[in-house]
Every structure is written in C-alpha cells, then in structure tokens.
Amino acid sequence: MNFPLLAFRGVALALALTGALPASASQYETIDYYVQQMIALASANEEAGVLIFREQIENLPRPEPGDARQASPFSQHGQERLAGGQLKEALAAFRQAFIADPADPEIAGALGLTYLRLRRFKEAERLLVYALSLAPTRSASWLALGQVYGQQGDVRRATGAFVNALRFAQDQPQATEQLRQLATADPADAVRIGALQALRATKPAPATKPVPLTDSPPPQPAVPVQPGGDSRHVSEIQTTPSTTTTRDLLGSLKQGLALLAKPADPATAEPTASPAADNGNPGQRIYRRGMPLTCLIVTFQDGKTANLGSGLLVSKDGLVITNNHVIDKAENLAVRCGDRESVARIRKRSKEPDLALLATKLKSKESFILNQTYSQDLIGLDVFVIGNPYGLESTFSTGVISGLREIDGVRYIQISAPISPGNSGGPVILRDGTVIGVATMGLKVGQNLNFAIAAADVIASPIFAPKQMQVRSVSAP
C-alpha cells in the first residue's frame, strides 16, 4: 500500500470529521467524539488522522485546575487500596481525589481504572475518555479504555484503543508486554483479540540507536504457564498468520481460553484464612469466620430507611434468620452479609418466638450451624456476639452464658455480652462457632442482662427449614 496516499486519505478524512461535531454537543459528547475518532483512525492505522484529533483534543479548553494538595493524599490512599485489591475503598479515595482536582489526568485515569476493575464499564468509559481529553497521549488510559471496550465485546474499539496505547507508550517494551499479557491471559475474548490485533498492527517503535538490520520477529502472545496444561493449542495461535479473519482468530482464541485457568468466582470462592486466623485467640477466629455470615438488615417504608438490625446466614442458598420485630412493617428489605448485598423477602415469620426467615440471593459455601443444646451445662460458657448496634457494623462483643430463662413460653439464653438496638436478630456464638441463640432483647435496668432466643427454640419454631439448615449439639468446652 502506498503510504503517502494512505496518510493523505487519513488527513483528509480527519479534517472532514473535525467539523462534524454538532454545536449543541455537551462537554462529554465533544471530548467523546474526538476520542472515538482517534480510536477509529487508530484501528484503521491512519496515523496522521490520529495526530490531527490528538491536536484537536489538546486545543480544547482545559478544566479549571483543582486543589492538587488536597487531592494528593486521597490519590495515594487510592493507589494503595487498588494495589491491595480493596476496590470499594479505592473507589471512595479516587472519587475524593477527583472531586478535589478534576484536572489531573492521573487521578481521572485511576478512577476510570477502578471502575473497570469493579466491572462498572459505563462509568469506566466516561472517566477514561475524560482522562484522555486531559492527556490524549497517556498510554495507561488508552490501555484501560481498550479493556473496557473489550469487556463489552467491542473488538474494533478495543483494538483502536490498544493501538493508541502502544503508539503513545513511553516505555514500548513494557506496553508491548502488557498487551501480550492481555492477548493471552484476559478472560474476555474481545480483549484478547483486540490486544492481539493491536500487537500485529503496530510496528515496533523506531530505535534511537542503530540496530542490526535483521528481521525482528513480530510480537507474539506469551505462552500461558499452566501446570499440566497442553501448550500445543497455544502454539497454533502463535503461528496463526496475520491475515487470519476475526472469526478464525476468535475460534483459535477460544481454544486458547480453554487452557487458561478460570478466574475464581468471589461469590463461591472458599474464604482464605489469614495467618493471624490460626493463632490462639478464639475471639479473632470466631470473628473472622462469623463476620461474613452475619448480616446487616435494613428495612424500608415509603421509600425511606425505616429500621435496621442484624441477622445470620443459616443456609448455603441464602436463608437469613432475624427477629420478627426487626422486619415488622417493612415494605422492602435489603441485607448485607460481609461484603455481599442482596434484596430480601420474608419467607416465614413468627411473633412468638420473635423470629423471621428471609430469603436472599446470597449463595455461600459456609453458613452458621445452629446448636440445639439447651441445658444447665451451657451456663458459664463463653459467648461471642456479632451485630450492628446503632448501625455500627460488625461490632464484636463477648461475655458468658449467665442463665437460662423461659419467658412467655419461649426459651432464652441469658448472656452477659453487651448488646444494643441494632444487635437484634444477630448470632450469639459459642467457641466452636455454632450459634446458641439469636440476640433479641435486654433489660434496661441493671447491667449486661441480655437475652437471646435459644437456638433450640429456633429449631422448634415454624421458621426452621430442616433441609437447608444445619444443626449440632454442644461440643465439649
């Protein structure tokens, strides 16, 4: 192909397109238009056109600079959280940084990347496009934007964004390696295809020093390392000629995908205990295991938050026990158990004992086991309470079983562990991790005179679901 002719065509096309933006376009529509043109021209390898639109973006009015000093600690905090995989915390930090200084392309890009990791692709796209309007040659933003498009199945735009990531990379080998990683290891087909096409479309960067005139091999996808895996299919992908159609490529890549490890599903993954979880402190062990199974319950009335309480996850298919008085008069319900949230509906309820069973969408490999023991042997055993008193989530307290009481025909475990409004419906746990009661009420007079409906009465109540819930007797202290 004649390069000067190609370049001329790209310039002419770009010049024609620069005036095509409607006058009434919003701020975002304007910058998105230019960024999309850069993508389209990049995927068509129209380098001159890309540069024209880059110039157009650079000529746009800059947003007012914000307060960089205020933004900096938030940004740093966000980077730490992002590196540690704490995405929600990273989002909160980068948001604060962005609000403090919306003119910093690094912050806007980091916020976009965080949205990408959270799989909130629409938000990610907007933030990354915006970041590129601030710095159209920022390779990291192009790389992340390519992933956003790839995750949504848009190969063409993924390819264009990846081409620009390579084009503008200051460290070409690093950018090439990042794309190779995406081309081989990303679970999304369109990301892998886009990355591979970008690697093939982009020539190696011109060297600044003279190099020997030998044919350097084109960038190839790295072979995924998988113990016991068969790399022959991957070799086939590597030897696919560059003229392969997208459909062929997709088929080949799907074969390669079969060799790649499936990423763990956080919803069903086994919880991994930290080293500290195995130390000798039973409280820490119980908290770490029990906290993800203890739920915050929020009720709504007339579209507003009406009440909050606690609950316990008692089955692998998302059944949650709480007190009836927590969900009384609720029109809608939401629960959060650990990091996971779900809407809930009332499956069963009983006034005496004061219990309710909620159905949620929270599938879990673990759930609390109810302890059916109700005898004087319990008195003096240590108990641990997790709940949300006054909305202070996952509050942990300890005490002992002080007595056994029967009030209005309902058997209660009297405990000395402190509980407050918001603890209602939460688990009272023994050292072996089983639930001996459901925290329900306390005496306003006196000190630490609190009561939990005995698990034995939960088992005897109409809310008990024997096929889904697990039961055990007390283990020797």
Added chain:
Amino acid sequence: MNDACRMPALLLAAWIIAMPAALAQDSERNRYFVQQMIEMAATNNEQGVAGMQRMLEQNPRPAAPDQAAARAAFQHGLALFGQDALDAALEAFQQASRDDPGNADAANYAGLVYRKMGRFPEAEAALQQALALEPTRAVAWFQLAQVYGLTNDADRALGALANTYRFAQNQMRAEEILRNIAENEAADILRNAALETLRLFHLPAEAVIVPPLPANPDGIVPMNSAPIPTRAP
C-alpha cells in the same frame, strides 16, 4: 413649606412606603422564577429552564450602597466561617449583603451558614436570593438541593440537583459528585434525588441495595475510630 418643596418630599415618602412592597414583590417574583427553574429542571425541560433563567438575568442589578465595605465584610465572613464561628460569619455575610444587595457570594454563603445551623427556611431564602442574582451558580443550586433533601422535599431536591449538573463548569466532576451522593449519602431523600438526577441525564448510576448508614447514628462517637497515639519503644 410651599408646594414646590412639598412635592419631592411626598414622592420620597411614597417611594419609602412603596419600597418594601416593591422589594417584597421582587423577592416573590424571583422566588417564583427560581421555583420554576427547579420544577422544569426536574422534568428535564431545558427550554423552560433557560427561559426562566433569562427572566432572572433581565433583573436590574440592585444598587450597591458601599461595594468596598461589602467586600471587606464578605472577606471577614469567610475568615470567621473558616474558624467555624457561624453566628459571627452569618452577621458578616448579612452585612455584606446590605452593603451590596447584588453580591451573590454573600447571599450564597449566608445560605450555607443557615444550612449548617439547621435553619432551613432561612437557608432556602438566602440561596434563592443568590440564584436570583446569578441563576447559573451551580454551587448555590447544590446547597439548595441539600436544603430540600434535609427537609424531605424529594421533587425539589431533584430539580435543584439537576440544575447543579446543568450549570456545572465541569460536568464530569458534577457527575462524580452525584454518583458519590447516590451511593454514599445516608439521607434517603438526597441519595435518591442524586440517583434520579443521574438517570434524568442518562448518566450511568448504580442504585445501592443496602443504603449507607449514618456516619454518626444518634450522636454516637465510636471511640475505637480515633487514632491511638503510639510511642516508639
């Protein structure tokens, strides 16, 4: 006193009597236009909002008896506000408004102080005054939205937030602020209004399942949240 002398005096007296009524009428008229801007914004009636905005912008700018004194009072108010001396700051901002009734900054800050004091009707009035003077002031719209949110007026909170976004200098920043409120604000009305505003403008938004809990429920200060001073061994 002859008739020639009496005439100007009578006119002056008539003007003095009529002035509060006229000012009150202006105030009511401006309030009407601001409320119309809110109503129309809530239904994304862009032309309607622009029309009411033009009506407000056609108002003659009030005469400033002493602009220099107004500036000084405003700066003094800012310093007091920075020290959290709300009563004194409010007095300074009011003085700035008296010295220059066209000072939108002073009215806006007076509204902010009233809001912080929980004096919502006065906050609303002051912010409407600021918006009558400068109907594209996004910050004042945002303050007003918070006032409506805190007084459980969902429709007007939505309208005021919509105008916040519409008039924001940096709409991407405003969008992110709205998203932050929609996901993290404990006050239901304001949180829902932010979510509705994002939807109104077809911006990506994620409704929360479990709403955020108040940061300080019932005035509780979690003791264990305070940093614990440590000493090197």
